[in-house]
Structure formats: structure tokens, C-alpha cells
Amino acid sequence: MRTGLMRWWELGRVAQASKRLRRASRPQDVEPARHELAERLLGLRGLPQKVGQVLTLSELGTDTPGFGSLAEAPSPLAPEAALEEISRRLGRPWREVFATLEGVGITASLGQVHRGVLRDGRAVAVKLRHPGIVDAVRDDLRALGWLAAPLGGWRGKLDLSAYRRELAEMLQRELDYHLEAQALRDANARLSEVPGVTSPVPVDALVREDLLVMSWVEGQPLAEARRWSDADRRALATTLVRLFLHGCFTWGVLHADPHPGNYRVSRGPDGRPVLGVLDFGCVKPIQPELPLGLGRLIALLRGPAPEADHLLSAWVTLGFAPELLEPMAEALPAISQVLLEPFLQDRPFEVRSWRLGARISEALGPHRWNFRAAGSASHLYVLRAFHGLVRHLEVLDAPLAWGPLLDEARAPSLPPPLPPPASHLEGAARYLRVRVTQGCLTRVALTFRADVTAHLEELLPDDLARRLAARGLDPAAIGAAAVASGLRPSELFHLDEGDRQVRVWLE
Structure with a gap:
């Protein structure tokens, strides 16, 4: 639990660094802010580094990429520790398998890659899953759910938890190198249809859930x-x-x-x-x-x-x-x-x-x-x-x-x-509109078909539904009454909370 809380604390510091970068207006402020964000993302590995790798796409073709370290950086394990970990996962000393194996690897979000040469002379890449990364990813996904909580109550088509599930499923697959080895086999069987492309070939006898040995691709x-x-x-x-x-x-x-x-x-x-x-x-x-x-x-x-x-x-x-x-x-x-x-x-x-x-x-x-x-x-x-x-x-x-x-x-x-x-009844509204404003800014502005009013309660965040209930307003009853009256154009409800306003109406 203590480790998880520390990671959440570090995720909060990533959010602060991201905010500082967004607010940096002078060129002399942008570079230090970018460097700080890259370092914090890299230090956390896992999901934060994976998100950071997306930022490297925006810098393609530049001579001084600020987030380049998130794509290829020195591995976090000391060389001796990395070689010892590879031996442990192989179940035998690495020298029995490799003629040479570099202790310094290149890090990725979930693992690190070391170059080696097998006893038979084949050049290979040795992908080692980061120790402790499974727990770190679990903490990241919990934090993601917590950080999304203000919007997480949106159900139906607005439910951010669907994106969280999609992300979690893919991350769990990425953590299992048996699945990646099979994906490589499948890819190599297909890639003959596309000339001019190659991919690694797994060494089947040296594949573990947390270790993947495959051919080295030069370039x-x-x-x-x-x-x-x-x-x-x-x-x-x-x-x-x-x-x-x-x-x-x-x-x-x-x-x-x-x-x-x-x-x-x-x-x-x-x-x-x-x-x-x-x-x-x-x-x-x-x-x-x-x-x-x-x-x-x-x-x-x-x-x-x-x-x-x-x-x-x-x-x-x-x-x-x-x-x-x-x-x-x-x-x-x-x-x-x-x-x-x-x-x-x-x-x-x-x-x-x-x-x-x-x-x-x-x-x-x-x-x-x-x-x-x-x-x-x-x-x-x-x-x-x-x-x-x-x-x-x-x-x-x-x-x-x-x-x-x-x-x-x-x-x-x-x-x-x-x-x-x-089908549209004469005099009935065509659209259900939902708008959330804060100060002079529109935070949410959605338009649904009017018949969605029958499920009005499913469109509202849980916290908003509770605040309406505290004022004696029942979204389900409001929606049912609107449907019973023929979905006539009208305001269904509005909620004013200081500089934040929520308005829902039929138009």
C-alpha cells in the first residue's frame, strides 16, 4: 500500500509538471518544463512512460527532441543486476545460453532490451520485463480510475471507464511475453504480403512470461x-x-x-x-x-x-x-x-x-x-x-x-x-441538449435525439444526480414526465452552483 501511495504521489507530480509545461509561454521556460516532465514520466515507467511515448511523435524530425528519452533511454537496472535477473528467469547462468550479452540495455515502458549473441552465433534482442512493473501498472490503472472520477460517473456512451478497461486489457496483454511471442509468429507469417518489411523472430526455447529472446533487427x-x-x-x-x-x-x-x-x-x-x-x-x-x-x-x-x-x-x-x-x-x-x-x-x-x-x-x-x-x-x-x-x-x-x-x-x-x-411528431422536440458552463467557459455541450430523454438519469454524472436529489429533483421522473407529455420543447431542469451552471432542455 505504501508503494502504491508513493506512486500516486509521483503521478500527482507528473500532473503538476504537465501543467507547468502547458503554462510556459517564454522559450527559456519551455525547455526546462519539458525536461522535467520527461524525467518524471521516464522515472515512473509503466503507463506514464507509455503516455509520454506518444509525445515523441510530435517531435519526429526535429534535431533536439525533448521527449526522445521516453522512446529509447538507458535501462534502469545496473548491468550486473540486469544480467543476474536474466539468469534467474532463464533458470540457468546466462553464459550457458549466450556467447555475449550486454548488461546495459535500452528501456521501454514495461521492459528493457539487451543485445546479445547466442552460442550458435545468432544476434538477438533480450527483452526483460521490469521487476515490479506488474504492481506498478495495477497502481497506475487504479490512479487512472481515481483521476477520472469527476467524469467517471458518465454512463452509457459517455462512460470513461470503457476507455480504462480498453487500456487495462491491452496493458495486461503487453505484460505477458508469451502473447507477444505468438504475435511475432503471426506477424512474420503475414508480412510476406507487404514487401520491404521485417520483424523479429522469437527464439521459442527462450521465451518466458517475463523474458523474450528474439532475433536482432538492425537499422x-x-x-x-x-x-x-x-x-x-x-x-x-x-x-x-x-x-x-x-x-x-x-x-x-x-x-x-x-x-x-x-x-x-x-x-x-x-x-x-x-x-x-x-x-x-x-x-x-x-x-x-x-x-x-x-x-x-x-x-x-x-x-x-x-x-x-x-x-x-x-x-x-x-x-x-x-x-x-x-x-x-x-x-x-x-x-x-x-x-x-x-x-x-x-x-x-x-x-x-x-x-x-x-x-x-x-x-x-x-x-x-x-x-x-x-x-x-x-x-x-x-x-x-x-x-x-x-x-x-x-x-x-x-x-x-x-x-x-x-x-x-x-x-x-x-x-x-x-x-x-x-418518425417525428408534430410539435415535439427533436433534440435533448445538455450544457455545463463554468464562468465564461463551456465544459460540456452535447446534443442527443429527443427520445433519449426516456433514459435521462443514465446521462448524468453520479454527483450531479445526488445534488439534484438533494433539491428534490428526480431525473428519472423528469424524463418520464417529458416523454408522457409528448417531448414538448421545454427546460427540464437547471442547476446553478456559483460560477458553475448545468442546464438540460428539449428543443
Whole structure:
């Protein structure tokens, strides 16, 4: 318990360091704040370092990355202690297995990697799970639940605990190196379909739950390739896009840990670029609804101007909540066009000129809350993989046409089913609106279909429901009364608490 409390204390210090970095306005203040945050994340390992590795993507291609140590840093164990730990997990002295083994390794979030040579001459990577990391990850997940408590009471489509479960499930898988070894075997069986890519091969006799020995993959960090020729950079970019599309549409499993430390670039015997993909602990199985929904969206957008209802149906197939998307149906054509733009052009696509974040914000307008809340927690790692793909393509700066690669990956292009006919009573409200403001800032602004009012109590945080009850207000009764009256436009309730106001109404 004492160790867990200390870790929570350190997590609090990470939050403070993050706040200082966000508030740093002068260049001379930014670098020390970034260094402090990187050091605190690195010192904690586990989930904090894994979150920090995402930050390294924003620094790809820069000469002085502030978070680079989070992707590849010296291992925390002293060399003698690391070698002793490897011997213990092998069940015999390491010298009986290896001709040479480096005591200094490279650290990752959950383990550290040492280079060695087996007695038969094979160069290998020895991945050692950090001692105590299982307990640390458990504490991190508990802290995550505690830190999310102010929003954790949002149930249904707004329940942040779904994201916590998704994260916990993937972390538990990453901690078991037997599962990673199997993921490597599966990957090597599939990668023959994508030329110019390689991955480690596990040494089956030397795999343990907390130790993984696999072939060593030579190469330089992917960012080094930005100095290569146009043709070589385009070849690497093609490989990256192929890997993502085949993962989504052909194999049904995605390498979902795209931080810079997990890629290496080199040249094959013929001089052509080779992409080495490392660390298969974080692989995301793809639910069949995702490729089906994406394929339908792309097919619709490639044809004549699609109707909003057809796009809505495809987004729902993809896993988005219809009760949150329907009120913003008129914005879906613009949102879809921006998000899927690489697939809709016949010419090579310029990722650097995409301006995805700014254009999506513009297309969403007042619907940004709805769109964020409508997505499924199962999309978390898919989005992570896609974000990594885009950042690496920006660094390579080698435009290419995505459409033929999508067709090669056999993306489904089934037409969407016709949406059910809308039923709307004359004089009834169309939407249920929820807005939370604090001072002059809008904290939450969501729009649902009006019929969701029947489940009003499920939309409210637990603490808000308690405060309403203290004032004699029952959300379930309020919702039932609104339904009984025909969902007429009206205010259902409002709550003023100093500078914080909550308002819920039918419109």
C-alpha cells in the first residue's frame, strides 16, 4: 500500500509538471518544463512512460527532441543486476545460453532490451520485463480510475471507464511475453504480403512470461530516412501505409504502438529500403464492424455527393452512437471528406498540407462534443496507430496515392443499408441538449435525439444526480414526465452552483 501511495504521489507530480509545461509561454521556460516532465514520466515507467511515448511523435524530425528519452533511454537496472535477473528467469547462468550479452540495455515502458549473441552465433534482442512493473501498472490503472472520477460517473456512451478497461486489457496483454511471442509468429507469417518489411523472430526455447529472446533487427531510427532520396522515402511511406491498411482490412489485427523506438530503417541486399517493425506486445484485434464501416464511408464519398442519412448509417456501422450523431448529421459530409481525404484523391496525397486538426475542428463547429462522445472506446488503439502513421508520413514527406493501396488491401465497399424512416411528431422536440458552463467557459455541450430523454438519469454524472436529489429533483421522473407529455420543447431542469451552471432542455 505504501508503494502504491508513493506512486500516486509521483503521478500527482507528473500532473503538476504537465501543467507547468502547458503554462510556459517564454522559450527559456519551455525547455526546462519539458525536461522535467520527461524525467518524471521516464522515472515512473509503466503507463506514464507509455503516455509520454506518444509525445515523441510530435517531435519526429526535429534535431533536439525533448521527449526522445521516453522512446529509447538507458535501462534502469545496473548491468550486473540486469544480467543476474536474466539468469534467474532463464533458470540457468546466462553464459550457458549466450556467447555475449550486454548488461546495459535500452528501456521501454514495461521492459528493457539487451543485445546479445547466442552460442550458435545468432544476434538477438533480450527483452526483460521490469521487476515490479506488474504492481506498478495495477497502481497506475487504479490512479487512472481515481483521476477520472469527476467524469467517471458518465454512463452509457459517455462512460470513461470503457476507455480504462480498453487500456487495462491491452496493458495486461503487453505484460505477458508469451502473447507477444505468438504475435511475432503471426506477424512474420503475414508480412510476406507487404514487401520491404521485417520483424523479429522469437527464439521459442527462450521465451518466458517475463523474458523474450528474439532475433536482432538492425537499422537506424525511421526519422533518419528523411535525408534519403525521394524514391527511397516514397518506398518507406508506401510500406507504412500498406501495413496500416492490411492490418485494418486484410489481417484484422493492427500494430498499435507506433512510437519512434519501434521502427528501424535499413537497406536490403539489393539496396532497397527495408522497414523493421519492433515490439509486438501492443497489437489490436480489429472488430469486423470497423473495416465494414470504413469501406462503406469511402465507397460513398468516392461516388456522387452522398446523402447525410447514408453517411450516418455508415458511421453507425463503424461503431458510433446514433443518438449522438443524428443531431449533427448535416456536418457528417464535411467531417467525412476531411478525415478520409487521402483515399478520395487519384493523385499522390500531401500529408504535410492536410491540416487535419484545424480542418476537423472547423467542420465540427459546435458539434465537437457530440463527435468525441459518440466514438467507441474500441477505436482508441486504432486512432493511436493512425496518428503514428500520419506523423511518420509527415517526416518522410513523400506523397503517394492511397487509393490503389486500399484496393490492394481488399477494403469492403458494400453500399450502406437504407436508414429507417424518421418518425417525428408534430410539435415535439427533436433534440435533448445538455450544457455545463463554468464562468465564461463551456465544459460540456452535447446534443442527443429527443427520445433519449426516456433514459435521462443514465446521462448524468453520479454527483450531479445526488445534488439534484438533494433539491428534490428526480431525473428519472423528469424524463418520464417529458416523454408522457409528448417531448414538448421545454427546460427540464437547471442547476446553478456559483460560477458553475448545468442546464438540460428539449428543443
